[in-house]
Amino acid sequence: MTPRRTPLLLVFSAVLALPGMAAAAPIDCTLARSDVEQAICAHQDLLAKDRAISQRLATLGQQCPANKALLAQGQTFWLRERWDCRNGEGALGPSGKLAACLGERMDKRLHDLGAVRQGCDFSSLAGTYRFVDPGYLRQFSRAYVGKPVAVFGWMDLGACHDRTGPRTVAELVGQPGKTRFPVRFSSMPDQEKDFLCAQQPAGHWQGVVKDDGQGAYLYLTDILGQKLAP
Template sequence: MNCSQARSASEKAICADADLVRLDADLAAAYAALGRAKPDTRDALRQSQRDWLARRNACAADAACLRWQYELRLDALQGQLRRAQAYRPDGTDLQALEDFRRAVEAAASQDAAFPLETALKALSASGGTTSFSNVRDKEDDIEAHFPTARPTGVSEDEWRALLASDVDSGGENGVASYTLIDLDGDGLRDLAIDSYVGGTGLFSEISTLRRIGARFGAPSGQSAEANRADAPSGATLYSLNDRGANQAGEWIRLRGRVYAAYRSSRYGMDSVYLLHPLAEVGDAPTLTVRYRYDLSVPRQQKNETTGAVRALDEALHAALTRALAQIDPERVATPGEPAKPLCPMPANTKEDERSQYYSFGPGHYAYETVADVAVQLRSGCAIARLADWFGGYSAKDGLYAQLWVRGTADDARTDTYNVHGVRRAVRYGTAVGPVATGDDAQGAQ
């Protein structure tokens, strides 16, 4: 905005506020970049900007209102810009996806429980890589920082480029790790950064920088946001442990290209997205592996805290087994309250107590609710919840899941029973679409 020509109340208020002047400049830059990225939509973009200016000017001199309008518009424009600049899968990517599907299907004939892991290991592009992490000066230091000495495996040329690029991307307490890997096949190793963010999900963000001359920098195809001076790590490629979910990422090679194979898992399903590591993330080739579980309640139940073991009596074991039989062995139940109570509800039940007959209770982001079902015990009807940790599975323990059982009274205690699940891959699907993570992945079920 040319403040020397400010005339309206809103323009004068903007020019009197440094934050609003900055927002105006950021918005102008995003608007211009979007116009360049999508020239065929400039007329519609221009009209939407006129409509927004009318809403902005309606704020008059109200600085809070102006700030809100600018933030809304800037968020919308930057979102459109990211989508416009995002990588679009080509024919080679689709062929790579088909190769990947065939590799996983072939692996399933040898190991139906771990076909994805087997295929990813065979396709690994980790050869020729070097990894190192931020360090602490003293063992009891809280904060870590970028190494001051060249790590083993890093060449002198790479070390100079790293120091020239200000790539220290430590998140909470400075925790970060770095991997040098040739991602674009030009013979020079690029940089992948794993920065621990922390927060309630205890998650990390993985980003990449291309080796460009004597420095590492955000690829030109990434958004302006990735190239800001205060964002040396570039745009985020994917995140791990988002909302407590079961996620992982590995570098694989298909059709001569290196991909970040990003896996986001749920009960009964692994979704693997083939991401171009040096491009803005958009729609991605996706392989979905679906599993079927054989679920059972072990007769011998071990307390995870005390280590004590107890044997379930025959009647209780039979009741829990019947409850498990009601649960879909492949899919999470559709979220929402059932049409009728799981257990019979007395006629005189108070309104604020009715919900406890319909479900086990509220969920939590740290675990996945597979299903709520009724259990018929000697003492009467109880409500059980099968909970797992987003399809977490191991060769030793199988599916890590528990059945939580409580009575319908307000003060009813909850009993916990370990559930054993053995899986086998049963179906495979391919598609091209947006990357779903955390809570978003629930809709893919």
């Protein structure tokens, strides 16, 4: 692996900063600054979907006050998914791909919110978010087995502390309370190990959730987008 600097926090900072149910507020087009918000404001159908999502969230929040925090957390995760549309090939060009991606993901969000059962049963939403945190993944790990996810956290490789332990075992550390979720790498050559031990990088780690019968873990074949050598 080519030596590199510690990755910057690979997060959507504007999204992560949203407090509570403020994340559920509809877009104010007079304040739209990001490519995503401007694309939504430029298309009446997307703007209508944004308002429908906000209305549905407001209704669920009123009906299910005990689950308001969980609902707000899920909306923050989904906003990361919405923001990710700008990372698609050609998304920021004149092709209209950004708007198309936003429309698809907003349609799915409306469908998922509409699937919430009566009696404030939010179990149908577990496993629908691709960008999550270690604490949420630990809480709903069963719903994620076999699914690809992008989990934000700081990587703590066990071999950095115990040289006799397995080199491919780690934990992803998140906030609050430094919640940890087990990780296994497909391999761990010396240079990758040295990088992780020296930097303990933070970012969105993309992998698949697996369960070997002893518990769920995140299986990774790359380090922040760089493939691991066999």
